[in-house]
Amino acid sequence: MTVELGHFALVLALLVAIVQGTVPLHGAARGSEPLMAVGRTAALAQFLLVLLAFLSLMNAYVQSDFSVLNVAQNSHSAKPLLYKIAGTWGNHEGSMLLWVLILALFGAALALFGSGLPQALKARALGVQAWVGVGFYLFILLTSNPFARLDPPPLDGQGLNPLLQDPGLAFHPPFLYLGYVGFSMAYAFAVAALIGGRVDPGWARWVRPWTLAAWIFLTIGIVLGSWWAYYELGWGGWWYWDPVENASLIPWLAGTALLHSAIVVEKRDALKGWTVFLALVTFGCSLLGTFLVRSGVLTSVHAFAQDPARGVFILLLLLLFAGGGFVLFAWRGPRLAGGGLFRPISREGSLLFNNLVLSVAAATVLLGTLYPLLLESMGGGKVSVGPPFFNRIFVPLMLPLIAAMAIGPMLAWKRGDLGQAMKRLMVAAGAALVATAAVSAILGSIEPAGVLGLALAAWLLAGTLAELAQRIRLFAVPLAESLRRLKGVPLGAWGMTLAHAGFALMIAGMTGSQVWRQEATLLMQPGEAVAFAGFEVGFDGVAAVPGPNYIAERGRFTIRDGKRVIAQLEPEKRRYPVEGRETTEAAIRTTAWGDLYLAVGDARDDGGRVVRLYFNPLMLWLWFGAAVMVAGGGLSVLDRRLRLGAPKRVRTGAVPAAARS
Structure with a gap:
């Protein structure tokens, strides 16, 4: 019954989102404060309803209710509680429910903490965000229902992908989604500003904390994913330019540019049209990342869905929201008044240079990610664009940006002195x-x-x-x-x-x-020792160790520096009987100067083991x-200046700002 309650709550959330997307926008157009106030109530109600739906699904996972198809396909009674909970979003349907929960959370946060905003801007932003929610509610209810029943229910479930049964991957998707969905706030403010026809320093100051929060969460999500790939996959690396990795990097680059561009709007009332455009691009890149992961067009350990029908639906949402935003920008953008002028050698100039490099870098990653898909769709065959391309193109783009990052803060606003900055x-x-x-x-x-x-x-x-x-x-x-x-x-x-x-x-x-980096792949016998990266690595043997829902083969290695034992490392190779899959658990000795990284492989007929050794300096x-x-991002969010409106320029006979909104 709890599952049906969650399904019903999700349907009600859709209806509330439709109300939130129409009444406040109508109220803002008419200047009606009671109608605009509906947006606050609807945003709070929508969040509570989606939270009820999400908790209903989570309860089904915790209780191992295998009459729910989603639970039966992605859980098992023997799973530890943490991974039962993480299983709620460790699949396509549940992860999309998490998506709309976070979307509703940001809307509720704006409703609660946006008291300093002009009422019309707030109402329009809540309305725009609600329509994004409507699109994803329809997507879930029509193509990805997480509450579908299974009759008759199986005795036990199929289990969760073992690669996802890891603390890093348990928390990676929520943080990633907090970043992806958080950029919807910048999108909502941008569309609201285009509708209202006004972008000023106050608007930039209201946009920055929301964008900064999304940037922080996305950064954490990307780092957690890299950390997981580093110690879980056993290949000794932390980034491989996987297409799904790129899908998260692209909005991060665009969001970083947006943060710096908004500073120019706030401080100098310049780059207003460009900043609005970047807000649209950043959320569009987030939607593109969702499409790539859930459309089935990419094959990756990170990808969830393989259903083309779902991909078409998400593609339509991408075209509707991103394309609609760009059409609105083309229509209303030219009406945005110009801002302050500045010299190329200035603080504004350095931030503009930052924006240009980050934008080109994002476009480069996007091109390298989509080119193989576009070529294959046009009958050009399959090609692979991997690390060699990105390292040769992306890395050189970053070099002048890094050099300029130290110089820019030394320059004055409007007109700087490069010579004086270099002397300092x-x-x-x-x-x-x-x-x-x-x-x-x-x-x-x-x-x-x-x-x-x-x-x-x-x-x-x-x-x-x-x-x-x-x-x-x-x-x-x-x-x-x-x-x-x-x-x-x-x-x-x-x-x-x-x-x-x-x-x-x-x-x-x-x-x-x-x-x-140093690496070696060796066949080692128990009792054998090898010299590697200045250490002596001794292989003591392998023992079977039972886990809560897996069986592990745990290797034991003694690391010596000369005659002194400095570490005992125990990498594992785990087999999950329910899922019939294996994972690698690397053992890592970390110091300030580098990681000694070991991964144990399959057994050979003679009792030896394939051992992969890596030394990664400065990890x-x-x-x-x-x-x-x-x-640093967290400290910036806590700056109370971002929670206050920008100083108003009061002139005799001027129309109040609230009235102009």
Whole structure:
């Protein structure tokens, strides 16, 4: 009965979304405050209904109710509770229910915390977001019903894909969806602004926290997915330019450009049309990612659906919302008033350069991802676009962007002095050279690509710290005064500092793990030891270990540095009897200078085992840098200035802003 209640709640949520998508928009057009207020009530009601539907499905998973087709296909009574819960969204139907739950959550958050918004803008944004919800409610109810019954029910379920039975993958989809769906807020504000015909610094300040929150969640989701691929798949890498990986990277790049563009609108009232366009593009890329993962056009360990009918429905939604937004932009965009002027060498100019590079990078990844699909659809045969293409095109695009990231914050608004900025960064340049030489010496060899990558990372980190030093006038005023200024640095400025510093650490980690990586695939017998990456790796043997719903073959390896034992590593090869599949669980010894990574393979007739050994330098820097970058985004969200409207320019006889909305 609980399942039927959830199904009914989902139908009611569709009806409420239709009300939310019509009444507030009509009220905004007529200037009726009671009609616009309906949007707040409807958004809250819609969230509660979708939450009830989602909890109903989750309860069916926890209770192992195999009379529900979705549960029977994706769960098993022997699964640990965590993966029973994660199974709720570890499939196509459940994941789409999670999608609309997060969409409704953002709408409810706007209804509750958007009191500072002009009422007309808020009503239009809620209305636009509701229509996005209507499209996905129809998609779920017509093609992907998670509440369908199975009669007669089986005695037990088929189980969940073993690759998804992992903490990293349990939390990866929710964070990824919080990012994907979160960009719907930027889309809703952009369409609302186009309908109202007004974009100003206040609009940018209202858009930024929602966009920043989505960017943070998407970053966490991407990093969790990379971390899972690193230790779960046993191949020693963290990114392979898989098409579904690219599907999440494209909106991340566009969203990063949007964040920086919105700053220019807020600070200088410039780039307004471009920022609105980026908001439409970013959510369009999120919808495209959904289409790629759930249409069946891609084959990937990350992909869920393989049903072309569902893919056609999502493609129609993509054309409706993204295409409709671009048509509206073509019609209303030219009416947006121009903003302030600025010189190319200025803070605005550096942010515009940032936008151009990120946009070209996103377009490059999009082209490389879609080209094989387009070529095959036109009868051109199958081609593969993989890491060689992306590394040769994408990486060089990033080099000037990283170099400029240290310079941009040093420039003044409207008109900057590049010479003065470079003088302030001379110390940073010297520190970058020293740090690069030191790390290269520790890693043991001078590789041109590695030296360039480390130099850019050190340059960005030193430049970021130099900008903070300039902000507090370090060494230019007494130390006590600098400390007083440090305490007064806004959270938003701290956020930028941490985000840029975290990105610098990530660049170092990416460089070290790619350029100085060592790997070997060996056939080892129990009792044998080999020298690898400066260590002695001894293979002690393999033992069978039962798990809660799997049987593991656990290898045991002793790692020595000279005669001293420094670690015992136990990689596993797991077999899940219910699903009839195997997974690899790598064992990793992590230090500040690198990861020693072991994966054990199949047994041979002579008792030996295939063992894969990797040494990935500076991997910890990559994960730690990502955490620092996310922390920077979190500090920026907490800056109370983003929760206040931009200062209003009051002139005699001017029409109040609320009336113009």
